[in-house]
Amino acid sequence: MLTKIGLLGYGNVGAGVARLVKTEAQLLDDKLGWPLSLVKAVVRNLSANRGFASDPGVLTTDPHEVVGNPEIQVVCELMGGIEPARTLILEALSAGQHVVTANKALLATHGIEIFKKAAEANRDVMFEAAVAGAIPVIRTLKEGLTANRIQSLYGILNGTTNHIISRMSKDALTFQEALAESQAAGYAEADPSSDIDGLDAAHKLVLLSALAYGVLPRLEDIHVEGISLLEPVDFAFASEFGYVIKLLAISCLHDGHGPLEVRLHPAMIPSGHLLAGVNGVMNAIMIRGHASGDIFLSGPGAGMMPTASSVVGDIIEVARSHLSMASTLRPPLLGWRNLKAEAVMPMSEALLGYYLRFAVLDKPGVLSAISGVFGRHNISLAQVIQKGQDPRTGLVNLVMLTHRALERDLQAAVAEARKMETVGDTRLIRVEESL
Amino acid sequence: MLTKIGLLGYGNVGAGVARLVKTEAQLLDDKLGWPLSLVKAVVRNLSANRGFASDPGVLTTDPHEVVGNPEIQVVCELMGGIEPARTLILEALSAGQHVVTANKALLATHGIEIFKKAAEANRDVMFEAAVAGAIPVIRTLKEGLTANRIQSLYGILNGTTNHIISRMSKDALTFQEALAESQAAGYAEADPSSDIDGLDAAHKLVLLSALAYGVLPRLEDIHVEGISLLEPVDFAFASEFGYVIKLLAISCLHDGHGPLEVRLHPAMIPSGHLLAGVNGVMNAIMIRGHASGDIFLSGPGAGMMPTASSVVGDIIEVARSHLSMASTLRPPLLGWRNLKAEAVMPMSEALLGYYLRFAVLDKPGVLSAISGVFGRHNISLAQVIQKGQDPRTGLVNLVMLTHRALERDLQAAVAEARKMETVGDTRLIRVEESL
Structure with missing residues (x-):
């Protein structure tokens, strides 16, 4: 085969x-x-x-x-x-x-x-x-959400315009400045009109709408508006209102009947929404299914790999x-022909940053003693904060952020520090910097 | 059939x-x-x-x-x-x-x-x-990202604990208070131990790891730590450092060899990361593929529908x-047997909120005249801000947020306002409140 x-x-x-x-x-x-x-x-x-x-x-x-x-x-x-x-x-x-x-x-x-x-x-x-490049949105609409009546789709479907908008929003660049920067970085093309006028995103919106509703909207019926009229002052006002601006592709069905609402234009959206956090050349789609609820997908919207x-x-x-077609069951795609249980890396070998909080006596030498313990265990401290005396116990919170360290070393250091007379309650939370 | x-x-x-x-x-x-x-x-x-x-x-x-x-x-x-x-x-x-x-x-x-x-x-x-309930993460790992070597997975895989953590983070509740509230709301069970101790999320992490790496981690090898030791003060410190705390399920492969790193514990993550914006009973997974880059999925992690x-x-x-198995091509799942082009709703019938910015002469009666125009077109204003005089032109920005209005009415009102002698440059950006 x-x-x-x-x-x-x-x-x-x-x-x-x-x-x-x-x-x-x-x-x-x-x-x-x-x-x-x-x-x-x-x-x-x-x-x-x-x-x-x-x-x-x-x-x-x-x-x-x-x-x-x-x-x-x-x-x-x-x-x-x-x-x-x-x-x-x-x-x-x-x-x-x-x-x-x-x-x-x-x-x-x-x-x-x-x-x-x-x-x-x-x-x-x-x-x-x-x-939307590597984002499995077609598969999600076709298969994962097959059992749903799709109610609405909201998408950021063009990475170039999202990059330009992100730069305008973050550093108050004008549209022309952000476009030039995006061209220099290789995101925007020499003739950027298909991106910035919204045509590229509109093509994608037509396809997603067809998958979601089983109806192919005619491109010429869709209100399509690009980003070239956006100005820094609009981003500033948006922020005052608690919004961010995105070039949004939208389609929705009203109560399951009537014509489809399909449009693509710059839109203000609440700054706490997941779509508002999609910056740079990333793409994202939020799909509302009647059974699934809101499913949000994001990732690289373009690029070779x-x-x-x-x-x-x-x-x-x-x-x-x-x-x-050869009358056999499809292969399972799991690569699990020889699935076997395997040990994972011992936790002691994890290399992580740590947040540590010690309740300590507020007296001279305590910080130096504790940080000495960490030094001896090869753990380097990124930040130290001491504050918040507890009126009942007289103890203060000594909070430390470490650079990446071996879990084994860290646990040894914490165990040693805990034995000190000046140290009371202790908390450890790992910091995931490599997200 | x-x-x-x-x-x-x-x-x-x-x-x-x-x-x-x-x-x-x-x-x-x-x-x-x-x-x-x-x-x-x-x-x-x-x-x-x-x-x-x-x-x-x-x-x-x-x-x-x-x-x-x-x-x-x-x-x-x-x-x-x-x-x-x-x-x-x-x-x-x-x-x-x-x-x-x-x-x-x-x-x-x-x-x-x-x-x-x-x-x-x-x-x-x-x-x-x-x-992860309705989120198509199994399908994404099995099919959408089949061509990738998966490098890491980060997940918020238990809605109950994420709800508790979100409440602790937002309103400085203690763990016990947030748990009680979550039980009253029907999210946490009477015996909540499988959720809060991390076992439920660990089961899911084992399955995702098996799909991602073709290796089934043994549950007993995995470092699993729940959320019951988290305190309000830790959320406050996290915020000072620019982090939020989440119960994170993590697995990653080091350079494609060596044992798998698999762990589940409360973790601080940068507050600007998409995972940090996943609150309440929502679940989310970020999958890093060597070709796809970072793919992020989120949605309801549980619930009947x-x-x-x-x-x-x-x-x-x-x-x-x-x-x-009956030797025929699988059905296409598109419901496109009779796909035909269809008209969409005319843009004039869209019912939306609007951000409007008028450059206006800074003199008495202008605001009243413009708002009068909008009133006559049945458009009600939610907010009005006037500020930022342009030293070259002497014009000020009059910014208005409308309540939901018909696009047709809105365009008519804007056209009428634009004709006024006191009104210069105008910008319109739609506001998506129904996201």
């Missing part, structure tokens, strides 16, 4: 897919039960520089070495744009190939034609990578389906 | 599953392509009061009307506990039935035996509902697999 893949397009994401399939071959084989093989990748120019070198003989300029090639079961369309992507996908489906694509513009404008063809051909069209992560996830899923 | 389901246990979650299968029958049929039918539900006491009335003849006290019943393809185990759940699940798998379960304690302690039996029997054991949402999602998935 072997699943053979062909790529249409070998740019950033294509090279990421090639890298994952090659460097994680063992991992993927373990999970699926058989290997994946990238056999052909279609490029416009054989000599261009790639992000990941392909095996000899893989690159070709002829798309029909992939599309319609009976050796290849899965066609990954990563070239973008409407044509020739549309025609090639339709041809691949007609030829009995499954399709994985990251092409949101194509699906948002020609989705009906493509999904109809897929249904006729009894083949899959998978597109997790088309919306995050997008490739979703493309390869889809390839694996298609590979399972394609086996299922 | 019909998929028949049997329930073991008809408590809160069981009744939620029965309700979803019955009230959303059309939705589920549309997605799957054929109906689900709940044919039997095993209860201990036929006359006990249920959250959702079953059809006549469905309730039974004999588990073998479900387990081993050749009519029933999918057995949902929702009784909890180790026995008889373990024996019944093993029997169901041996009899060729698929299993959906929410039983984290059973899988964390007897998972190897159960998954081995499932592999032998070529049947599925699905358990999305066993971890959120848990039922995950159980029914798994039933649908099993129903698709079980069809796949």
Whole structure:
């Protein structure tokens, strides 16, 4: 058993897919039960520089070495744009190939034609990578929340605009300053209009709405408003009102009937909301299901490897389906063929920061004695605060934050400090800096 | 084609599953392509009061009307506990039935035996509902992030303790006060030890670690520490350091080798982190994949309908697999058999709050004239701020927040205000209060 893949397009994401399939071959084989093989990748120019070198003989300029090639079961369309992507996908489906694509513009404008063809051909069209990069939002809407009537979707679906907005919000930059910075950092393109005018996010909103409500909104019906009119003063006022500003993609159903409300525009949202904490190039989606309640997803919305992560996830899923046509149960995907119990690292070897609180007698020499104990155990202190005398006991809180230390050393030091006559009640809470 | 389901246990979650299968029958049929039918539900006491009335003849006290019943393809185990759940699940798998379960304690302690039996029997054991309620974290680890080497997991996996901690943090309650409040609200049980000592979250951490790393940690090896020693003063100090305290479930792999680090204890985390914003009974998980980057998921971690949402999602998935054994492509789950383009609600009918900023001449009567315009268009103002004179133009910012109003009325009022001689530059940003 072997699943053979062909790529249409070998740019950033294509090279990421090639890298994952090659460097994680063992991992993927373990999970699926058989290997994946990238056999052909279609490029416009054989000599261009790639992000990941392909095996000899893989690159070709002829798309029909992939599309319609009976050796290849899965066609990954990563070239973008409407044509020739549309025609090639339709041809691949007609030829009995499954399709994985990251092409949101194509699906948002020609989705009906493509999904109809897929249904006729009894083949899959998978597109997790088309919306929100590595975030598994397509899978969540299709599978995890299948049993729900979806009531609303709120999304931050474009990383470039969210980066610009985050910079305007944090450092009071003007739109032009933040855009220039974002271009210099490689997030915004030289012609940034598809991002900043909201079109890219609107394509994604159309796809999410179709998955959520089973209705494909027409792009031209949607109110789409970009971010170029935002000014620093608006961010300042938003903050006074307890809001932050985000470019928000919104769709909702009113009481389950009437037309769908779909719109995309800058919006003020309460600063305590999870969506308000999504900054920089991150994407996020909040989905309200009638049974599930509010499900919030966030993560990298773009980039070579995050997008490739979703493309390869889809390839694996298609590979399972394609086996299922051979009348066997799909592989379990758990890599648990030989699951066995294993010991974990002893807690004593954990390397962590610590918050320590000692109730101590408020007298000279106590701090020096305790910090001496920690020094002898190779624990270095980041901060020390002493305050808050308890009127009943006369004890004060001596609070210390440590740099990273071995749990074993820390416990030894705490045990030693606890034995001191000047030290009473003690508390230890670990600090997770590496989150 | 019909998929028949049997329930073991008809408590809160069981009744939620029965309700979803019955009230959303059309939705589920549309997605799957054929109906689900709940044919039997095993209860201990036929006359006990249920959250959702079953059809006549469905309730039974004999588990073998479900387990081993050749009519029933999918057995949902929702009784909890180790026995008889373990024996019944093993029997169901041996009899060729698929299993959906929410039983984290059973899988964390007897998972190897159960998954081995499932592999032998070529049947599925699905358990999305066993971890983090409606959040599709099992599916995300199994499928969405399949192509990743998982580097770390950080989770808030117990809603009761997170509710207690949130109350202690927000209102400086003691642990005992917050626990009592949580019990009165129905979140914490009369005997809350499994939650507050961390055992419930540890079971979930074992399952997530197994999915992420393909290794089942032994529960007894894991450092598990509950929340009962936390005091208000620690929350106050945490805040001074820029941290919040959470009961955190953690597992990580060091450079892909060496034993797994797995631990569960109260931890301080930076207050700006998304996990820090997860309050009340919510759950959340941050998964770091080598390709995907950090993927963050949050939502309701428990409750009748959120848990039922995950159980029914798994039933649908099993129903698709079980069809796949009949040598046909799995149904696409999109409900897109008749996908067509549809108009969305016109933007003019949106009912929203608005932030409006007018650059106005700083002279008497301007505010009254503008607010008069809004009054005539039935728009009620929630707040008005006037400040920030521009030294070049002499204009001041008049900022207004409206209550919810029709976009059509709002645009008409803004257009009228813009025509006033005293009004210059104008900005409008919508406010999403219903997030």
